Amino acid sequence: MGAAVKRIYVREEVCMGCGLCRVYCQTEHSRSKDIYKAFKREMPLPQSRLRVERKGDVCFAVQCRHCDEPWCVYSCLTGAMRKDPVTGIVTSDSEKCIGCWTCLIACPNGALVKDRNNKIVAKCDFCPGQEMPVCVANCPNEALVIAETDDES
């Protein structure tokens, strides 16, 4: 209560749509953590958990917002999707998820991804073990930033 909650935010005005966030996300969520292997060698191929949305000149990256009102958590049929009460991070338990995709239709940001290899949902996990999520750390234009707000709940 009253703790600061860190989230990834978008500065759309400086996003060039280069897609490096996706490259680093896919690499981070690979087994080898090697950029080349993560794209060309690993089988099954790892997946990026964020998207770059584009329309005309507008582009920006979208990953899970770790919402205050997480519809994916409320809608999850199995109990796999959970919001950590302390960090505010929303995670999906791969052991519990059955890939029913109810969270996919529940997410207003289209921020969840089908893990094609395992037929379960994949999502931004805030890169556990990293000081900073790799999409933010490697964004060349700082179009992705971490900011903290005070938890109002």
Added chain:
Amino acid sequence: MKTKYLIIGNSAGGIAAAEAIREVDKKGALVIVSDEAHHTYSRPLISKYLSGERHKEGILFRPASFYEDNNITCLTGERVDQLGIKEGSARLENGQTIGWQKLLLATGGKPIMPRMKGMDKRGVFNFITLNDAVEIDGYLERVKRAVVIGGGLIGTSATEALVKRGIAVTVVEMKDRMLNTLLDEATSRLAETAVEKAGVSIITGHTVAEVLGRGTVCGAVLDDGHEIACEMVVVAIGVFPRVELTQGTEIEINRGIVVDKYMATNVAGVYACGDAAEAYDFVYGSGRLVSIWPNAYVGGRTAGYNMAGKKMEYAGGTAMNSINYFGLDIVTAGLVMPADVSGHEVFTKQNDSVYQRVVVKENHIVGMAFIGDIERSGIVFGLMRDRVDISGIKEQLLADDFGLAHLPPELWRERLAVPAGARTVTSQEEVEEDYSSE
């Protein structure tokens, strides 16, 4: 026994309420009573249990330590048989009385059983609870062929589980197509094709008139006299709210328990949610029975907050389902097939592997069905749930590249941009200042 909060029902609605109560009130005594002798489990996952893909532990909705962690007394295998509304009491079948200050009726639904001959025979089952799945599992040894009555969600999920167990299944659906309350005709046909590909026979436009057998099921007779040999019948024609506890009380009932936007009944201190209640449906603009897990959870959560003294309105729900039986991904929500299409605009897109349909009324999305490519369906459903005026983007909803960038900028900025007053903690702050000084 005395408690501050009494929750009757241990499924999505009851658990959601308990979690919400504990967010607000860590200490107030909380008792859950359930007539099922199980830890809270996921009802939709009983098909995974029956198919053999999951053990009982694998379908638990919350960790084994949930009740202990949250300081909840959970009485499983106990049934409340009478409520004392004025006294604030509940009597259990075993004679014990529980005094409560706030009560939640999260009693769920009970299967609708058609009146027909032979329903009392061994081999006739429902498919709602884990016990149903356990009983079917125990009976399967003697079963080669099964008839599933009802081609809705429950019938289809039972069918898939039985097929995975090697049973030859015939689905008998009264209406002209499977999943007819959830899908439009084109989507139903695609679903039926996938079901038939798995070897299932589908009979539509008929009902089962009689279950045959001497003591145990040996067949089913349709309303046209056609006979189907089978060793098992699964009745899956729907659920009806379990409201028997409200009998003889002042709690207002329509088809389900009538609740306001706080999920409160007309009796002070008494709340209801889930399949037992008629929560607000934003597509219909009124309270309505919508028997789906997510709405039970959200309704229960709303009830829990209000029970614990934190005012919260139910955001409203509507029918919303993701269906992925037999390898086909379908999502559907709201009014996919309006009875009267006048005043509605219907947008569709179809190619080899994709079918998408969006129904619009007065510039608001009121229904949708996506099949195949469903990854962006949440953005469309979000517009529907938030009642966003889509007059400017109607034509783009089904574009191949449709995404958040197609929405009015204020919508996605609000969700994505750094909020006012937030502190940026990314390391290279100096660079940021260079940008802003330009």
